[in-house]
Amino acid sequence: MxxxxxxxxxxxxxxxWFAILGIGALLLVLLVASMRSNVxxxxxxxxxxxxSAASFYEGQPVKFQGFTIGHxxxxxxxxxxxxxxxxxxxxxYRNMLHQGAIARVTKEGLIGEQVVEVTAGDExxxxxxxGDTLGYETEASLDQxxxxxxxxxxxxxxxxxxxxxxxxxxxxxxxxxxxxxxxIREVTKGVRGERLRxxxxxxxVTLTHLQxxxxxxxxxxxxxxxxxxxxxxxxxxxxxxxxxxxMGREGGATVEHVNAMLRNLDLLSKSLNxxxxxxxxxxxxxxxxxxxxxxxxxxxxxxxxxxxxxxxxGGDRGQGSKESDAVAAPAxxxxx
Amino acid sequence: MKQFAVLVVILMLAACGSSGQKNMxxxxxxxxxxxxxxxxVTAMQRERWLVAERLFERALQxxxxxxxxxxxxxxxxxxxxxxxxxxxxxxxxxxxxxASSVAEQHQLEVSSxxxxxxxxxxxxxxxREAWQPDVLGSSYPADIHLIAARLGQLQQRYDVARQEYEVxxxxxxxxxxxxxxxxxxxxGLALLAEQQQDHxxxxxxxxxxxxxxxxxxxxxxxxxxxxxxxxxxxxxAQKRDDLQxxxxxxxxxxxxxxxxxxxxxxxxxxxxxxxxxxxxxxQGELDQVGEAMMDSQKIDKRD
Numbered sequence: 001m002x003x004x005x006x007x008x009x010x011x012x013x014x015x016x017w018f019a020i021l022g023i024g025a026l027l028l029v030l031l032v033a034s035m036r037s038n039v040x041x042x043x044x045x046x047x048x049x050x051x052s053a054a055s056f057y058e059g060q061p062v063k064f065q066g067f068t069i070g071h072x073x074x075x076x077x078x079x080x081x082x083x084x085x086x087x088x089x090x091x092x093y094r095n096m097l098h099q100g101a102i103a104r105v106t107k108e109g110l111i112g113e114q115v116v117e118v119t120a121g122d123e124x125x126x127x128x129x130x131g132d133t134l135g136y137e138t139e140a141s142l143d144q145x146x147x148x149x150x151x152x153x154x155x156x157x158x159x160x161x162x163x164x165x166x167x168x169x170x171x172x173x174x175x176x177x178x179x180x181x182x183x184i185r186e187v188t189k190g191v192r193g194e195r196l197r198x199x200x201x202x203x204x205v206t207l208t209h210l211q212x213x214x215x216x217x218x219x220x221x222x223x224x225x226x227x228x229x230x231x232x233x234x235x236x237x238x239x240x241x242x243x244x245x246x247m248g249r250e251g252g253a254t255v256e257h258v259n260a261m262l263r264n265l266d267l268l269s270k271s272l273n274x275x276x277x278x279x280x281x282x283x284x285x286x287x288x289x290x291x292x293x294x295x296x297x298x299x300x301x302x303x304x305x306x307x308x309x310x311x312x313x314g315g316d317r318g319q320g321s322k323e324s325d326a327v328a329a330p331a332x333x334x335x336x
Numbered sequence: 337m338k339q340f341a342v343l344v345v346i347l348m349l350a351a352c353g354s355s356g357q358k359n360m361x362x363x364x365x366x367x368x369x370x371x372x373x374x375x376x377v378t379a380m381q382r383e384r385w386l387v388a389e390r391l392f393e394r395a396l397q398x399x400x401x402x403x404x405x406x407x408x409x410x411x412x413x414x415x416x417x418x419x420x421x422x423x424x425x426x427x428x429x430x431x432x433x434x435a436s437s438v439a440e441q442h443q444l445e446v447s448s449x450x451x452x453x454x455x456x457x458x459x460x461x462x463x464r465e466a467w468q469p470d471v472l473g474s475s476y477p478a479d480i481h482l483i484a485a486r487l488g489q490l491q492q493r494y495d496v497a498r499q500e501y502e503v504x505x506x507x508x509x510x511x512x513x514x515x516x517x518x519x520x521x522x523x524g525l526a527l528l529a530e531q532q533q534d535h536x537x538x539x540x541x542x543x544x545x546x547x548x549x550x551x552x553x554x555x556x557x558x559x560x561x562x563x564x565x566x567x568x569x570x571x572x573a574q575k576r577d578d579l580q581x582x583x584x585x586x587x588x589x590x591x592x593x594x595x596x597x598x599x600x601x602x603x604x605x606x607x608x609x610x611x612x613x614x615x616x617x618x619q620g621e622l623d624q625v626g627e628a629m630m631d632s633q634k635i636d637k638r639d
Contacts, residue, residue, distance in 0.1 A: 326370050326373040326374050326377060326410065326414075327373075327377070327410060327413070327414065327450075327477070327479060327513075328376070328377055328380055328392075328413065328414040328417035328418055328421075329377070329380065329381065329417070329421075329479065329513065329516060329517075330417060330454060330457070330479050330482055330483045330486075331417055331420040331421040331428075331458075332457075332482065332483070332486045332520055332524070333461065334486075334520060334523045334524060334527065334557070334560055335560055335563075335593065335594065335597070336527060336530070336560060336563050336564040336567060336597075
């Protein structure tokens with residue numbers, strides 16, 4: 001009888017310990033999980049007012065330097081019609097955000113989800129306070145963009161000026177390109193294929209827009225514009241290919257005498273090589289730039305290479321210079 | 337932004353009907369290397385050192401992926417020349433030694449000669465003991481003869497220098513790079529003639545440098561030619577015109593050494609003429625240039 005009672009008491013103790021340890025382990029897991037998810041971390045709230053709430057949702061991650069530091073807590077439409085978004089941020093990151101910090105929407109990678117990104121602000125100024133309202137930026141300004149793409153900063157200005165000078169050169173009514181163009185129009189008069197002439201005419205119209213080029217590049221939203229232009233270019237490449245093939249078939253020897261007018265395209269080819277290199281430096285860094293744009297840049301490079309081997313600019317002219325082109329000029333210092 | 341589209345349309349027009357299919361399958365890494373190197377050379381010609389450095393570094397990676405010793409040697413050589421041109425002799429020497437080592441290991445005659453003479457020229461310019469090659473014959477590319485000529489000139493082996501410059505001038509290629517080498521050869525011959533007090537030949541060579549620089553656009557060489565022309569000219573008005581034209585180019589190119597040399601000569605002219613106000617103004621400018629040179633040296637040391 002006594003043995004049976006001891007057995008029962010022992011079993012009760014074991015069950016008790018089992019239950020206590022189980023509950024303890026569960027609580028520990030909950031504690032660790034909540035600590036990792038910052039449930040108990042001290043929070044603070046800051047606000048910003050975008051023109052529209054379209055890109056936001058409650059719970060949307062808020063990032064700083066790629067780290068999640070909070071989330072969008074509340075989205076309100078205020079009485080006066082303004083959107084106000086409240087961000088709940090972890091307090092230990094507050095000292096990293098300074099007055100002048102701005103919020104903006106950005107994509108994680110090319111096809112990632114949209115997140116709110118907060119910048120550091122002016123590090124010489126004090127940290128943001130609970131309840132502060134941040135500025136909102138729809139897209140990176142040119143300055144911000146240049147600061148973000150550090151490896152390409154030194155190139156960006158040169159790139160813009162080179163493109164601008166190219167545009168000027170191309171738009172010169174007495175310039176080689178214009179002359180070449182009129183030459184093409186002349187020789188294509190006798191060539192079958194209305195579509196070919198239409199293409200050349202469209203090309204002429206497009207050239208007249210070049211004057212706006214430099215201004216557009218210098219305005220903000222340069223990344224967006226770059227992206228759109230490259231997309232547009234991709235589409236044009238697809239459209240143009242059948243025309244160019246037709247020209248190759250039908251134009252033949254008739255177009256050959258345009259060669260002389262196109263000789264200066266060498267200059268264009270050189271400049272474009274540099275520009276394409278700069279773009280390929282920029283591309284991986286630019287937010288939201290579509291993948292096909294990179295493919296397009298590669299197409300430009302291959303086109304430039306084709307240019308040198310094309311019958312249109314004089315057969316395989318330039319092939320012989322390949323070797324000397326690829327060897328750096330010696331540093332002789334011929335100063336008197 | 338339709339501008340890019342326009343450029344592509346032009347290229348498409350030009351590229352249409354591209355001649356013949358290539359029968360050979362090419363190594364894409366080798367192609368990439370050549371493409372990057374060509375772009376790097378263009379960037380270097382425009383004195384965009386950072387862009388050129390990145391392109392040459394990527395070209396080296398592509399050459400290594402292509403596993404082609406000839407391309408690897410060329411990539412190291414390009415990097416070496418870039419560093420020397422940008423004023424970093426230490427990095428330049430290291431890269432040229434790598435180029436030479438790869439070329440010699442794989443018995444690449446042209447690459448080996450190119451890196452050896454370039455290394456010798458660098459050492460000679462630094463006042464260190466350097467290799468003294470004999471006349472190379474005419475089988476090498478123009479740039480190698482040009483380096484050998486300059487090396488001979490600095491080593492005061494004037495006959496070797498003259499013969500090598502002549503070889504460069506006899507090259508029949510008409511691409512931009514060869515044209516530039518020819519202008520440099522004329523400039524070298526002008527300096528050689530001036531060193532040997534043959535002012536008539538020097539003047540003729542300088543005139544050729546000026547003319548050819550105008551044709552293909554080589555402003556730094558044009559400025560050097562103007563500076564040398566001023567030295568050779570007797571007439572003061574012509575001398576001043578040449579110096580002012582050279583100074584304008586050096587200013588645009590931000591060539592501090594060139595500005596300093598030119599300002600010294602202009603000051604000398606002003607002093608001879610008794611123009612004290614002009615001389616003081618030039619001295620002020622010279623001081624500013626001197627300070628800028630000191631600053632740039634400090635930055636170089638910090639780097």
